[in-house]
Amino acid sequence: MMKLKQTSVFLENRKGRLWKAISTLREADINIRALSIADTSEFGILRMIVPDPDKAKEVLEENTFVVKTNEVIGVEIPDQPGGLDGILEILTKADINVEYLYAFVEKKADQAIVVLRTENIDAGIKALKEGGANLLSPEELYRL
Amino acid sequence: MIWNREAECMTAGEMEELQLKRLQEVVKRAYENVPYYRKAFDDAGVRPEDIETLQDIEKLPFTSKTDLRDAYPFGMFAVPDDDIVEIHTTSGTTGKPTVSGYTQNDIELWGEVVARALVMAGGDKKDKIQNCYGYGLFTGGMGVHYGGQKIGATVIPVSAGNTMRQIEIMQDFDSTILTCTPSYAMYLAEVLENQGVGHDKISLKAGVFGAEMWTEEMRAEIEKRLNIDALNIYGLTEIIGPGVAQECMVKDGLHIFDDHFYPEIIDTQTLKALPAGEKGELVLTTLTREGMPVIRFRTRDITALRYGQCECGRTNVKMDRITGRSDDMLKIRGVIVFPSQIERALLKIEGLEPQYQIIVSRPQQLDELEVQVEASPALFSDEVKYVEEVKKNIEQHIHNEIGIRVNVTLVEPQSLPRSEGKAVRVIDKRELSK
Structure with a gap:
């Protein structure tokens, strides 16, 4: 099972809302492994990878946040020029559209991790596997 | 069940005869005992004996909310203060409150009409009525109280507010009939769901909801979420309070208790009477009130009247669900918009909580309409x-309903104010005093 669970939170465009969401996770002792924010002029979507997505959803919903859990792909790439390029090349050649992606760098290894969402998750995974990309399982990602 | 078969099922001829007799009496009483009416009738050149047919009511001048307010506090009373046994007032949000004074007979009358209303909603002596209308100067609490006692039901006078206690009482006392505003019923349903209190844990069978405007879509939503029959009650403090009209189980219009309250529909521009079935402003005359008779009161409520026998057996004239109020009416870029239209649009969208707020502003020269809606997992x-498509879809639904473009803003759940009485749906930031 190579799919990762991503936690998305609706943020109203109002002072202190991001902080409130993050504080809620801190109080539940949930460590955020990766994070990105999509913002529009009227609202934001906070997207995160956390070790326990079910618990994160529960505590956020208790605090009246709207939360969605969905699947994304995690790929390990070399932390050097061209690392991301290789992944995108595979997907483009397989005619797979990327909805969004975000990346983070691992301290201990010379690797970077890319979290990406393709229109069709299964097609994305298949193409990346065939292209020789190093997909991460949830266990591997949380262990980092 | 029908509470007062004689009054609720009489023939048109019997009704008209009774109405004319009572109209002649009340006009005479008002003329002789209330200086305001004596002057108003004299100014209009009409005397009580000119009322020879029911149509002659059109010779009488209208009474507006301002007229009642100008008589504050007791200027409209037709009996000595000693004979008044109870007083209620409007909230006074738009100025000085309007005062209504009741004699002992008026209180009996009030109990009678609310009794008819509760029986129409399936109530009888076995029922437990959880009355969440506010007790106090507001007419809602006491009106339902008198009617509930009249039919021998158990009235739980819990009054408005304290939602957690309402929910506890609902379960512990096995309340069967809920009386409150429709927006509060909606809120109770939401809290019950959040607390995991399922339909099997409550005994409610019907709700008698009023004191604010609501829609057919909202009825469907409340009925589904509370598993009850949700019925519409209508009334005004100026006339008596709740119990002027009530919906029967046919759920197609409200029966006006027209042996006590005589309805007319007028065109708001020409002020002329409109024929049955046409939409206009409801005008009411109290036929039997002693403490404060009110002649041709302009309610500002927009509805239409339908005569004839109802499937339920009653013959009392029916009024349509109120579709607007001339005071709530918004004029946005010249287009007339009622908040109820926006509510209707929102309720058509699956997964949307019908909690909303309408904000009208005029940043430059043009009016702008913003509708704030709470985000939910489905959206x-x-x-x-x-998310942007969801937003556009809501905007399109509203546009289809009202014909003008609006901007929908998604806000976080439970961030819009919840009402325990009348919901504040509209915030008008325009400065239109000029």
Whole structure:
């Protein structure tokens, strides 16, 4: 099972809302492994990878946040020029559209991790596997 | 069940005869005992003996909310203060409150009409009525109280507010009939769901909801979420309070208790009477009130009247669900918009909580309408484009309903104010005093 669970939170465009969401996770002792924010002029979507997505959803919903859990792909790439390029090349050649992606760098290894969402998750995974990309399982990602 | 078969099922001829007799009496009483009416009738050149047919009511001048307010506090009373046994007032949000004074007979009358209303909603002596209308100067609490006692039901006078206690009482006392505003019923349903209190844990069978405007879509939503029959009650403090009209189980219009309250529909521009079935402003005359008779009161409520026998057996004239109030009416870029239209649009969208707020502003020269809606899991996704499509879809629904473009803003759940009485749906930031 190579799919990762991503936690998305609706943020109203109002002072202190991001902080409130993050504080809620801190109080539940949930460590955020990766994070990105999509913002529009009227609202934001906070997207995160956390070790326990079910618990994160529960505590956020208790605090009246709207939360969605969905699947994304995690790929390990070399932390050097061209690392991301290789992944995108595979997907483009397989005619797979990327909805969004975000990346983070691992301290201990010379690797970077890319979290990406393709229109069709299964097609994305298949193409990346065939292209020789190093997909991460949830266990591997949380262990980092 | 029908509470007062004689009054609720009489023939048109019997009704008209009774109405004319009572109209002649009340006009005479008002003329002789209330200086305001004596002057108003004299100014209009009409005397009580000129009322020879029911149509002659059109010779009488209208009474407006301002006229009642100008008589504050007791200027409209037709009996000595000693004979008044109870007083209620309007909230006074738009100025000085309007005062209504009741004699002992008026209180009996009030109990009688609310009794008819509760029986229409399936109530009888076995029922437990959880009355969440506010007790106090507001007429809602006491009106339902008198009617509930009249039919021998158990009235639980819990009054408005304290939602957690309402929910506890609902379960512990096995309340069977809920009386409150429709927006509060909606809120109770939401809290019950959040607390995990299922339909099997409550005994409610019907709700008698009023004191604010609501829609057919909202009825469907309340009925589904509370598993009850949700019925509409209508009334005004100026006339008596709740119990002027009530919906029967046919759920197609409200029976006006027209042996006590005589209805007319007028065109708001020409002020002329409109024929049955046409939509206009409801005008009411109290036929039997002693403490404060009110002649041709302009209610500002927009509805239409339908005569004839109802499937339920009653013959009392029916009024349509109120579709607007001339005071609530918004004029946006010249287009008339009622908040109820926006509510209707929102309720058509699956998964949307019908909690909303309308904000009208005029940043430059043009009016802008913003509708704030609470986000919910059904409206949300990890993708921006999905959420924006949801927003556009809501805007399109509202546009289809009212004909003008609006801007929908999604806000976080439970961030819009919840009402325990009348919901504040509209915030008008325009400065239109000029």
